[in-house]
Amino acid sequence: MRQSRYSLGARLHREPRGAVRFTRTLTQVFAGHPARAAVSLFLLVISVFTILLASPWVSAERMPMTLTDAALTATSAVTVTGLTSQDPEFYSFAGQVVLLAAIQTGGLGIVTLGAWLTLLVSRRLSLRTRLLSTESLGVSKLGEVPALLLTVFVVTLTIEALLTLVMLPIFVQALGFGKGLFHALFYSVSAFSNAGFVLDPNSLDHPVVMTTINIGVFAGALGFPVVYMLYRMIFHKARMNLHTRITLEMTAILLIGGALLLAIFEWHNPATLGTMSTGDKLHNAIFASGMTRSGGFNTYDVTAQTDQTLLVTSVLMFIGGGSGSTAGGIKVTTLAVLLLAIVTEIRGEEHMRVHRRELPVGLIRVAVAVLMAGSVVVLTAVVLLTWVTRADLATTTFEVLSAFGTVGLSTGLTASAPDAGKWILLAVMYIGRVGTITFAAGLTIRQQQTLYRFPTERPIIG
Amino acid sequence: MRQSRYSLGARLHREPRGAVRFTRTLTQVFAGHPARAAVSLFLLVISVFTILLASPWVSAERMPMTLTDAALTATSAVTVTGLTSQDPEFYSFAGQVVLLAAIQTGGLGIVTLGAWLTLLVSRRLSLRTRLLSTESLGVSKLGEVPALLLTVFVVTLTIEALLTLVMLPIFVQALGFGKGLFHALFYSVSAFSNAGFVLDPNSLDHPVVMTTINIGVFAGALGFPVVYMLYRMIFHKARMNLHTRITLEMTAILLIGGALLLAIFEWHNPATLGTMSTGDKLHNAIFASGMTRSGGFNTYDVTAQTDQTLLVTSVLMFIGGGSGSTAGGIKVTTLAVLLLAIVTEIRGEEHMRVHRRELPVGLIRVAVAVLMAGSVVVLTAVVLLTWVTRADLATTTFEVLSAFGTVGLSTGLTASAPDAGKWILLAVMYIGRVGTITFAAGLTIRQQQTLYRFPTERPIIG
Ligand SMILES: [K+]
Numbered sequence A, B: 001m002r003q004s005r006y007s008l009g010a011r012l013h014r015e016p017r018g019a020v021r022f023t024r025t026l027t028q029v030f031a032g033h034p035a036r037a038a039v040s041l042f043l044l045v046i047s048v049f050t051i052l053l054a055s056p057w058v059s060a061e062r063m064p065m066t067l068t069d070a071a072l073t074a075t076s077a078v079t080v081t082g083l084t085s086q087d088p089e090f091y092s093f094a095g096q097v098v099l100l101a102a103i104q105t106g107g108l109g110i111v112t113l114g115a116w117l118t119l120l121v122s123r124r125l126s127l128r129t130r131l132l133s134t135e136s137l138g139v140s141k142l143g144e145v146p147a148l149l150l151t152v153f154v155v156t157l158t159i160e161a162l163l164t165l166v167m168l169p170i171f172v173q174a175l176g177f178g179k180g181l182f183h184a185l186f187y188s189v190s191a192f193s194n195a196g197f198v199l200d201p202n203s204l205d206h207p208v209v210m211t212t213i214n215i216g217v218f219a220g221a222l223g224f225p226v227v228y229m230l231y232r233m234i235f236h237k238a239r240m241n242l243h244t245r246i247t248l249e250m251t252a253i254l255l256i257g258g259a260l261l262l263a264i265f266e267w268h269n270p271a272t273l274g275t276m277s278t279g280d281k282l283h284n285a286i287f288a289s290g291m292t293r294s295g296g297f298n299t300y301d302v303t304a305q306t307d308q309t310l311l312v313t314s315v316l317m318f319i320g321g322g323s324g325s326t327a328g329g330i331k332v333t334t335l336a337v338l339l340l341a342i343v344t345e346i347r348g349e350e351h352m353r354v355h356r357r358e359l360p361v362g363l364i365r366v367a368v369a370v371l372m373a374g375s376v377v378v379l380t381a382v383v384l385l386t387w388v389t390r391a392d393l394a395t396t397t398f399e400v401l402s403a404f405g406t407v408g409l410s411t412g413l414t415a416s417a418p419d420a421g422k423w424i425l426l427a428v429m430y431i432g433r434v435g436t437i438t439f440a441a442g443l444t445i446r447q448q449q450t451l452y453r454f455p456t457e458r459p460i461i462g
């Protein structure tokens, strides 16, 4: 090998205790300032709701859930997943109120956490670089956390109020004013939070309810940064930032592409779309496609779908929704950056560019880290869950992806799994929800200047 | 949004006809000089062996295969996969010779192609940069293609001769000299080419044969660049390059990690390791772990394995072996670069470094491109194959991954699939073999200087 003129310099700057240093920094990513607070707060909230949901008055029959079921349901509600071991009929009115409170707390908590982390990342980056990074959130003017909280709350509650108003007449006509109002409120919160919890399995039969829920889930899955950008574009003539443009484009592609594939694979399936009119087939395919990327409501039985649909659904669940949203998964911008890497390489370009903007050099590595970490979590959980439940690989993978993407579509495995299986799914929901968002932000905040360089060498790839 | 001082400049340099330009460059990647030659040559070789294998004299019973089966077998042999619809007993001695010729041609072809593409990449890169890239192949002194060909042939035939000599006494004792010599030769070629074809299902029962095949597969899966580097280290005191170090490390980690997981999941399974002695359990676990990353020989029934093993095997098959080797998959260096992205981000470093070397900035994007392209091929093939065969998702995914990784472990689906399914698997083998290697090299060769820049903007990830 040629002696490099860098070698001596590199030798003098020995990296201090490699493995020790790596372990320490790994701990810092998860136990550092922003991530630790998020991890602890969500655990606390889930614990409180577990205790509430284990109480007898939550049940219509005054027969309380086991502690495992309560922990599963509390995690599912706070992480806005919707996987549950209880039928909707289980709950008393008080139980339904607790569930609503858990979903609303979780939904608002996630959005606030996302906005807060984005703000921290923006600030940290703008201290060192001339990036337009503060534009990503579109809240560079807000500055302080209380103001941020207020904005998130006002935006969320306004949209939920609008959704409630649209569904109110239908539910009031069917259930009377008091119960109708509660149902309209519950469904609007469940939809905008992408929670996927229902009070009655047949409630989605009404086309207006179905469409309203679809719009609520769609808006919720875009994420607060995008919703707030759209608000500023409409009312303050702001120009669309890159994050919003990419999120909208990917969401549209995945929604329409997913709907087309689902329509093709279910068109003649009598248990799903087969018996519907052509219009209803298309409407239900669009609904189902949107729900896979983390709404989790369903108008037909998941297990009745073809294997092709199960696979497409699995992929869409893993991708999830927008960053800083109540949707789960690795997020559509992560996928966009990964796909852009291919486009850049095929074009043979030196820098990743899209829409007349250049992406920061390290961004692709954050995307890869999120993808690989997500894959490891899912694969590990599938191995453990097949071992515990003895269910087949396809069913287990579907259920784990549904938990990781906090989607809530179920093959029934969550309800039938032994306690150990429920705790695995509970852990996956928690990691899918709190882990992904804090991991990516934690990584980005850590980026630092290089003090010394090594000579470059290129291994062969592929 | 802040007006950037770059905007006007960017506007003046409009990118020429985006979609048209992209399509043109995509075509260039696959139809350009090195890739086109490889794609055509392999198609030609497969066609010739298809015609030979469809002849009646190939069959012991003089009952020729169908053209589909012949095409499947020819593709399987030339791509050194080992998935086949025929039992070993089907072949006449002439048929066995044709099979051996197809495997040897395919194996040598792949190694030569890999070495040639690496040389092209190295030259192209070294014209523009001060990279140590020529060190990757370790053949910077060779220069010309005929000399490269000669080196590949001499190295390959020497190793195959050594493997043949070790197994010769055992086969001669069992089958007599003539037949024993042919068997020893066949197994050594099948092993070093990572082909996984056998002449007799019980031939792996002898521990010496099993160990020799294991070593042959291991050496073959490292790849010519690594084998040649090791030769230069031993005989010319050369220093190990980065590619060799990474390949050896990842291979060791995957071999031992895989063996540990397989041992855990099969320890008490009576249909696989359950009835063996502890020593045999460990030996067979190491053997099975190595075979998943593309040898494809098996000592027990694949379908008898637990679901956990099937999943671990699936992941290992997708990863595959070393670059420029007869193994398939996305390659261990690709995985290493992806994992290194996570390490770099957790450390918060600006550049990807390993073993006191820095990786080129664009390398992670090539790795992402290979990963994503591989995933798309596998997912598409699984959707098509479940549709055609009506087999369940887990079985189909396993068989497609086995074809993509040119592994050859089978659930039996290849043999039982209708013709359409066989053509799908045949296409996946071809893409997994020729596609991956030319795609990555084609991308790398295309890298060019940037003429204009855009302002940087950072979307939110994760
Ligand atoms: K959900």
Ligand SMILES: [K+]
Pocket: B080, B081, B082, B194, B195, B196, B294, B295, B296, B406, B407, B408
């Ligand atoms: K093979």
